Amino acid sequence: MAGPGLPVAQSIDGSRAMSAITANIASHLPAMAASHPDKDALVEVAGRSSDGTARYRALSFAELNAASDYFACWLEERGITRGVRCALLVRPSLQFFALVFALFKVGAVPVMVDPAIGLKKLRRCLAEVEPGAFIGVPEAHIARLLMGSALRSVEVLVTVGRRWLWGGHRLPEARLDGEQPYSMAATDADELAAILFTSGSTGVPKGAVYSHGMFSAQVAMLRSMYGFAPDEIDLPTFPLFALFDPALGMTAVLPEMDFSKPGKADPALLLEAIRDRGCTNMFGSPALLARLGEHLQATGQSLPSLRRVLSAGAPVPHSVLTDVVSGLSDGAQVFTPYGATESLPVCNIGSDEVLGETAAATEQGRGICVGRPVDGVAVRIIQISDKAIENWSDQLLVAAGEIGEITVQGPVVSASYWARPEQTALAKICDEQGSVIHRMGDLGYLDDQGRLWMCGRKSHRVQTVKGDLCTIPIERFFDSHAALGRTALVGSGAAGSQQPVLLVEEESLAAGSDVSVVIEELKAMAASQPLTAGIDEIQLYPGSFPVDIRHNAKIRREDLRVWLSGRLG
Numbered sequence: 001m002a003g004p005g006l007p008v009a010q011s012i013d014g015s016r017a018m019s020a021i022t023a024n025i026a027s028h029l030p031a032m033a034a035s036h037p038d039k040d041a042l043v044e045v046a047g048r049s050s051d052g053t054a055r056y057r058a059l060s061f062a063e064l065n066a067a068s069d070y071f072a073c074w075l076e077e078r079g080i081t082r083g084v085r086c087a088l089l090v091r092p093s094l095q096f097f098a099l100v101f102a103l104f105k106v107g108a109v110p111v112m113v114d115p116a117i118g119l120k121k122l123r124r125c126l127a128e129v130e131p132g133a134f135i136g137v138p139e140a141h142i143a144r145l146l147m148g149s150a151l152r153s154v155e156v157l158v159t160v161g162r163r164w165l166w167g168g169h170r171l172p173e174a175r176l177d178g179e180q181p182y183s184m185a186a187t188d189a190d191e192l193a194a195i196l197f198t199s200g201s202t203g204v205p206k207g208a209v210y211s212h213g214m215f216s217a218q219v220a221m222l223r224s225m226y227g228f229a230p231d232e233i234d235l236p237t238f239p240l241f242a243l244f245d246p247a248l249g250m251t252a253v254l255p256e257m258d259f260s261k262p263g264k265a266d267p268a269l270l271l272e273a274i275r276d277r278g279c280t281n282m283f284g285s286p287a288l289l290a291r292l293g294e295h296l297q298a299t300g301q302s303l304p305s306l307r308r309v310l311s312a313g314a315p316v317p318h319s320v321l322t323d324v325v326s327g328l329s330d331g332a333q334v335f336t337p338y339g340a341t342e343s344l345p346v347c348n349i350g351s352d353e354v355l356g357e358t359a360a361a362t363e364q365g366r367g368i369c370v371g372r373p374v375d376g377v378a379v380r381i382i383q384i385s386d387k388a389i390e391n392w393s394d395q396l397l398v399a400a401g402e403i404g405e406i407t408v409q410g411p412v413v414s415a416s417y418w419a420r421p422e423q424t425a426l427a428k429i430c431d432e433q434g435s436v437i438h439r440m441g442d443l444g445y446l447d448d449q450g451r452l453w454m455c456g457r458k459s460h461r462v463q464t465v466k467g468d469l470c471t472i473p474i475e476r477f478f479d480s481h482a483a484l485g486r487t488a489l490v491g492s493g494a495a496g497s498q499q500p501v502l503l504v505e506e507e508s509l510a511a512g513s514d515v516s517v518v519i520e521e522l523k524a525m526a527a528s529q530p531l532t533a534g535i536d537e538i539q540l541y542p543g544s545f546p547v548d549i550r551h552n553a554k555i556r557r558e559d560l561r562v563w564l565s566g567r568l569g
Helices: 025-035 061-077 094-106 119-129 138-146 212-226 244-248 267-277 286-299 318-325 351-363 421-427 471-479 515-526 557-568
Strands: 040-048 054-060 085-089 109-112 133-136 156-159 192-197 207-211 233-236 251-254 281-283 308-310 333-335 338-340 343-348 368-373 378-382 404-409 428-430 436-446 452-457 462-464 467-469 487-492 499-505 537-541
Touching (some): 025 061, 025 094, 025 244, 040 061, 040 094, 054 061, 054 094, 054 267, 094 109, 119 138, 119 207, 133 138, 138 156, 192 212, 212 244, 212 343, 233 267, 251 267, 286 318, 318 333, 318 351, 333 351, 343 436, 351 471, 378 436, 421 428, 421 436, 452 471, 471 487, 471 499, 471 515, 487 557, 499 515, 499 557, 515 537, 537 557
Parallel strands (some): 040 251, 085 109, 233 251, 233 281
Antiparallel strands (some): 192 207, 343 368, 378 404, 404 436, 428 436, 462 467, 487 499
């Protein structure tokens, strides 16, 4: 059930069809409600007492299951049935989780896209999907009206919150008594479950096609990787990752923060929630962890209840790992799983191995080690090419240790982008059995221990007359300078004859630094080794680098190229 003209999504074992197997991802919820009915499933701040103490409200697994059952009945009665694609623009909340699982139970297809991408991109993404239903908060409906005829496919409107003049239905309060049970759709493993849009950090977001089997494989892999125990309590600061918590049987504590701006989250509020609720797990973007780590260092506080911290979305600086680890108990680590919306998880590594073994090599320009492939996922490195590759051949592989494009294959790989045949062709390769291999768009290599080292985005490489320069190895070499926080390598000119330019982020410079002295020292560093010998243009970038809207951590080098072009103009 892929988009028009796209291949059928692969199933858990890579076969083309598993129609006899029921694999509705929502089935995890009633199973948890049956085995742990009274355990908290979701917790959120409901307000504060006069002394500022947070007051919480919670839904147990039995109540969350009952709420999703009620919503499933209600949605189906209003025409949101199996297979209906449903744009879902609702803030993370108890209602959000109940709605998502209700849609899964119905067999409808939630379409999730970050509204922070802007109205123009949002219009294009939703118009491509042609949703039959639109569920959103009032602000989302205002945006929908501004899109004009782009969403003429929508037949059912549901407002979460106050409904104004646009008609449709208003979502009622959910019933939690379990007196309106719902018999969920018996979806197949390869049946379309959701369309999740990428962050669009390198262009217009693309809708990754998710099957029920793919979701189930992700849940199984995450449980195996981290050994989540029955008593786990999670603090998820990224909404999509939070959706895994009910399926994993973990309590999700929703922190007080703007989920669209993780880099501005208040670390004091995060610490409060972790301590009040005894959180054992936390997920956060590198930008969020940077703020948390700085706060821990400044206040001397610790996080004794956390057993692990997970971070993804961009490489985590070693200084951030060090700061956060200092606040954890012995044996607890920061894990940095590698993957993407189209394939997650791919690899995994912990802070013990990074800080103890691989960090020194990163600072010497070898790239960032993202760990070993998880069980069930095959990682192979192919020759760098910007062209589509229709069929797999072992002749595509590079020599051991050579940098190339990272490819992944396994049950967590999305088989296509919705209604984007050109992008699908550029990102997917079929093997002889018809299974899909995903091209990550990242460059890297495998070392002699089977670990993957990431060297940056393929589209960000600087293509000079002497060959390609990868961003991450070079940037991390320069970032080792004591006065620096962050640099960015950008190419000026046409591909094949680009001039490499190193930009220094002004805001991350150490206080009191003499910029001219730092730049001269960086030029001396560049001349000290072959990897960087050709970099003699170094400029100060005013303020902060532009970053992606989802994780606030990926540098938008496309924007830097535009700035540099105007500066060199």
